[in-house]
Amino acid sequence: MQIALFGTSEFAIPTLEHIQSSGHTIVAVVTQPARPRGRGRKSNPGPVETAARGLKLPVYTPKDPNATSFVDKLTRLHPDLCVLTAYGCILKQPLLQLPRHGFINLHPSLLPCYRGAAPIQRALFNGDTETGVTAIQMNTEIDAGDILNQKRVHIGPDETAGELTARLASAGADLILETISRISQGTVHMQPQNHSSATRAPKITESERLIDWGKTAVELHNLIRGLAPKPGAFTYFHNRRIIALCSRLANVAAPAEPGTLILERPGLSVATGSGVLELLELKPEGRKVQSGQSFRNGYRPKQGDKFDR
Structure with a gap:
């Protein structure tokens, strides 16, 4: 299967590496443009861009991934599926409907719980003892698409956000590969989310x-x-x-x-x-x-x- 991966932060790197080593073809790695970082405010590439270039993969850094110019460029690459995780930009139609199998998103919570930008932090704030990772079919609503796959993960009583993020990134990479396999075999089951049970995880202030x-x-x-x-x-x-x-x-x-x-x-x-x-x-x-x-x-x-x- 030809796959385009959309991701920016370190959380997406295990998914990138798993797909790369799985036999699927990554036709594009789409990531946020380099931004000023650190004390010197130098523009350095993000973690996913650095990892992708190390793997000799084609990298794209559009300022606006929804722009017609980029959508046309991605169309010419003929991706069968796009995988998005920790990308940092809201995607719209017609981009979402471009691949034959659409976009799937890896989210670090047991959706519909903790929709939003800070699901890991909010779970820890609340003292939760369990969280997980969810693969969904993306639509134009944030984190509200049909559930394709899900895995539960225990939270340790003293575990930090950094430690939990690393474990969820690894579990999520496995989940995405399993989901891609089901999609390619035609065995994936879509389960609509119970929107009345949804909880929010807004950005930390x-x-x-x-x-x-x-x-x-x-x-x-x-x-x-x-x-x-x-x-x-x-x-x-x-x-x-x-x-x-x-x-x-x-x-x-x-x-x-x-x-x-x-x-x-x-x-x-x-x-x-x-x-x-x-x-x-x-x-x-x-x-x-x-x-x-x-x-x-x-x-x-x-x-x-x-x-x-």
Whole structure:
């Protein structure tokens, strides 16, 4: 089968590599154009573009994939199927109807739950113990197409968004290959989503990243792991922004007001609205990642010192 893959972030790389090694022909890898990145704001290619060029695959970086000029270009490549995952752009007709088998999308949740841009983070925020990956037949509505295939994945109690993303990317790559096989054999079954059960997973806002120490230790632990390693949940200590990257629940009651550093305990423990949270790894603004103990040794907090909102 001739396949065009649409993807940009690292999440799409396992799918790209699986399709490349499966015997199918990748006629195009379509990815977002290079954008300014890092401190120097240099325009560097995205992860998928870098991976595709390393595999000697044809790469296309349209500014607007829905433009007639690009649709015509893709038409001349005669793809039987297009696979989209972590691409970063909404596709419209007539692009979606171009391939003989249409577009299929890999989404990192058990649809119809968590439709939107941040399904992994939202699942962790909510303390879910299970998520998954879903392959859908794309239509013009976001994440609302018929389900073609689905796989459930367990979430560990301390698993971070980065760790879960890597596991879902791998599981998703397997799922896509299985789905492509069913499509080519004519055995795929389309199951309409129950739209009344749909939940949303909108993009994370800056205000959501700010740690509210009045919340419970469990809620804050889920927030921190849901935003790790990027963009990171943050707080302030003596007016300096501190990004919290790794935490652990301490099975003790909070002996002080929310946000207060508990110096009687080893490491870096903080009182919350209910319970105590130990910060294992942090990144002070402008400095390198460090352990909670290193932070304590360097900043030498005094009795009664607090993290601020």
